Amino acid sequence: MNLARFFLQNHSQVLELTGEHLWLVGWSTLFAMLIGIPLGILIAHRTQLNRPVLATANIIQTIPSLALFGFLLPVPWLGDRADRLAILALTLYALLPIIRNTYAGIRGVDAAVVEAGRGMGMTESQLLFQVELPLALSVILSGVRVAVVISVGLATIAAAIGAGGLGEFIFRGLAMVDNRVILAGAIPAAILALLADFGMGLIEKRLRPR
Amino acid sequence: MIEFRDVSYSVNGIQVLSGLNLRVAQGEILVLLGRSGSGKTTTLKLVNRLVAPSSGQVLVNGAPNDQVDLIRLRRGIGYVIQEAGLFPHFTVERNIGLVPKIEGWPEERIRARVQEMLQLVGLSPDLASRYPHQLSGGQRQRVGVARALAADPAILLMDEPFGALDPLTRDELQREFLSLQQRVHKTVVFVSHDLREALRLGSRIALMEAGKLVTVLTPAEFLTSSDPWASAYVRAFGAGLESAANRGTS
Numbered sequence: 001m002n003l004a005r006f007f008l009q010n011h012s013q014v015l016e017l018t019g020e021h022l023w024l025v026g027w028s029t030l031f032a033m034l035i036g037i038p039l040g041i042l043i044a045h046r047t048q049l050n051r052p053v054l055a056t057a058n059i060i061q062t063i064p065s066l067a068l069f070g071f072l073l074p075v076p077w078l079g080d081r082a083d084r085l086a087i088l089a090l091t092l093y094a095l096l097p098i099i100r101n102t103y104a105g106i107r108g109v110d111a112a113v114v115e116a117g118r119g120m121g122m123t124e125s126q127l128l129f130q131v132e133l134p135l136a137l138s139v140i141l142s143g144v145r146v147a148v149v150i151s152v153g154l155a156t157i158a159a160a161i162g163a164g165g166l167g168e169f170i171f172r173g174l175a176m177v178d179n180r181v182i183l184a185g186a187i188p189a190a191i192l193a194l195l196a197d198f199g200m201g202l203i204e205k206r207l208r209p210r
Numbered sequence: 211m212i213e214f215r216d217v218s219y220s221v222n223g224i225q226v227l228s229g230l231n232l233r234v235a236q237g238e239i240l241v242l243l244g245r246s247g248s249g250k251t252t253t254l255k256l257v258n259r260l261v262a263p264s265s266g267q268v269l270v271n272g273a274p275n276d277q278v279d280l281i282r283l284r285r286g287i288g289y290v291i292q293e294a295g296l297f298p299h300f301t302v303e304r305n306i307g308l309v310p311k312i313e314g315w316p317e318e319r320i321r322a323r324v325q326e327m328l329q330l331v332g333l334s335p336d337l338a339s340r341y342p343h344q345l346s347g348g349q350r351q352r353v354g355v356a357r358a359l360a361a362d363p364a365i366l367l368m369d370e371p372f373g374a375l376d377p378l379t380r381d382e383l384q385r386e387f388l389s390l391q392q393r394v395h396k397t398v399v400f401v402s403h404d405l406r407e408a409l410r411l412g413s414r415i416a417l418m419e420a421g422k423l424v425t426v427l428t429p430a431e432f433l434t435s436s437d438p439w440a441s442a443y444v445r446a447f448g449a450g451l452e453s454a455a456n457r458g459t460s
Contacts, residue, residue, distance in 0.1 A: 116295030119258050119367075120309055120357075121284030134299050 006180045018188050020164035024083065025151045025196075028090030032147055036095045037140065040102020041128065050103060057096040065089065065154050069161045086155065086163035093154055094147035101143025105136030138208040145200035152193040156185065166192075211236040211397045212257055212365065217266035219252055226252050227421045230266070236364075239391065239398040241408040243443070244418035250401045253418070254367050257399060258287045270365070285309055288358030288366040288396070292373045295354065296342040302328075302353050303338040309361040327356035330393075332386060348379040355387070359394065366396040372407065384410055405447045409433070417443070 007014060043050040063071075072078055072085050109132050117131050133140075159167030169185025212234040219227040227249040234240045242250035255261040256268050259275050267274045275283055296305050304311070306327050307320040315323070328335055331352040342350055351371055358366055372380045384407060391398065402408050408415045409429040417424040417432075417439055424439045432440055 110298075112291060112293065112295045113297060115260065116289060116291055117297070117308075119255075119260050119284060119287075119289035119291075121281050121286075122308075122312060123281060126312060131297060 003180050003183055006184055010184065014169075014184060014188060017164060017166050017168055017185070018192065020083075021152070021155055021166045021189065021192065024086050024090060024155045024158055024163065024165055025148065025192075028087045028094055028151055028155075029144065029148050031087065031091040032094035032098050033144060035091070036098030036143075036147075037102050039095075040099045040140070041106060041133075043099070044103045044106035044132075054096075054100060054103070057099050060092045061096045065093070065157050066160060068092070069157065073161060082158070082161050082163035085161060086158035086165075090151050090154055090158070094151050097143040097146040097150070098140070099143075101146075102136065102140045105139030105143075106132050108139060109135045138204050141200065141204040141207060145197060145204060148196045148200060149193050152189060152196055156189055211271065212399065213269040214253070214256070215267045215269065217256060217263045217268060219249075219256070219261060219264050225421055227256075227263075230423055232416060232423060232426065234397060234399055235413075236397050237395045238413035239400055239411055241400045241402055241412035241415045242418060243402055243405065243408045243412075243415050245403055247420075248418040249421040250403075250418050251369055254369055254399055254401050257365070257367055258284050258289060285313060285361060286363050286365070288361075288363040290351075290354045290358045290366070290368045290371045292370045293350070296350055296357070298342055300341075301338065302333075302340050302342070302345070305342065305353055306356045306360050308357060313361060323360055324356075327360050330359070330390065331356045346379075347375050348383060351375060351383060355390075359396075364397060366398045368398060368400045370401050370403070373402075373404075380407075387411065405443050 039053060043053050068089050069085065072089060075085075078085050078088060113135075114127060114131060117127050122130070155165050156167035156170055158165050159171050166185040166189045170182050170189075173179065173181030173183070173185065214230045214232040217227060217230040218225070230249075230253065232240075232253075242253055244250045252261055256263055257270060257275070259268075259280060262276065267276070269275065270278075270283065270287070297308070300308070303321075303324050306324045310320045310323055324338060325335055328338065333349060333352050333356070337345065337349065337353075342353070345353065354371060358368075372383050375383065388411060400408075400411060402411075409432065412429055414426055414428055415432050416426045417437075419439055425435070425437050427435055427437075427440065433444060435441060435444075
């Protein structure tokens with residue numbers, strides 16, 4: 001009951017921080033898609049590149065998030081604004097699932113189908129946009145889905161460098177030793193993650209090739 | 211129409227094809243017969259340059275096929291593969307209309323052509339809006355043939371197109387294919403490992419073994435040939451082959 005009252009009293013701040021949280025996750029996911037999908041397509045066609053690219057994305061993934069935020073802090077321009085920095089870090093973390101699934105999705109397209117298309121005189125870009133990407137789409141989207149869910153969780157840490165988001169409540173609650181405040185950040189973050197997972201799942205199902 | 215001039219192909223140090231010399235005449239069905247790994251599919255893919263030879267030349271319509279525009283070359287050659295290679299996310303209509311579409315035909319003409327093709331291969335017009343997974347194996351293979359013929363290419367390459375079908379459906383499709391060929395007169399290169407099919411469909415049979423062309427014979431010659439490989443095939447397939455032979459309807 002205490003918690004409910006806290007939410008009611010602070011609902012405008014909960015909404016504001018949720019908005020900031022979505023801002024961080026939205027931009028970082030968009031950037032990660034803009035970088036990760038073309039990279040995934042590239043390494044699916046130039047297979048000698050897949051090891052270095054996937055290894056790099058893997059290494060980034062292993063850097064503890066708090067440390068990465070710290071490392072990026074002194075970088076000029078980026079360090080000027082905490083949200084820029086947070087978006088960059090979240091983008092880096094979101095890359096791996098997106099690159100890996102794009103790669104797997106395109107490699108998973110039946111080679112006979114692609115060869116039939118090539119044999120009939122489709123150009124490489126026609127093959128990519130009319131055959132490979134549509135058939136790989138649901139696998140690519142499930143990578144994006146994983147990336148979004150990871151980002152929603154990781155974005156709470158962005159508050160540690162002052163980038164805002166629901167992590168503000170969590171860190172404040174930790175400092176105040178007040179569970180209500182922690183939960184005021186944690187519960188909306190969990191709900192966001194579930195909603196994102198559910199929503200992306202619906203899109204994915206609708207776009208799955210028959 | 212199609213000519214292989216001293217063509218060899220090797221990949222990763224393995225000689226897949228060596229010293230192939232072969233001419234395919236206009237309007238004939240040349241069957242490339244051989245077992246797995248004999249180089250017959252590679253030979254087929256040399257024509258539309260899905261495979262580029264290590265040495266030698268392949269001439270299509272009199273021109274070396276490495277000196278013409280690759281995309282143009284391929285759009286002028288119909289290609290049918292086992293299991294049809296249909297696009298699973300395209301309807302039957304879009305599958306058949308694929309080459310006309312990428313060739314930029316107007317929508318109306320594509321639609322009319324698709325209907326014409328469905329009729330030609332004996333499929334109901336109602337199937338146009340179906341997806342490949344909603345069709346039977348025989349229907350899919352018919353769509354594959356219709357797709358290959360849609361832009362009216364002079365040459366048709368068929369890689370074991372009926373190989374995955376049950377015997378009854380295969381028989382039906384072979385029969386229909388022969389009568390279809392009476393009407394469309396394509397130059398056909400047909401890959402098969404089935405002597406019965408080769409005898410039935412082929413104007414001539416090119417027998418391949420271990421990357422080499424053994425001999426080229428008409429179906430009637432094949433049955434009485436003293437060539438050791440040819441007679442080994444005849445023995446392996448047993449009695450009753452005579453009735454299967456294409457006695458040159460063309």
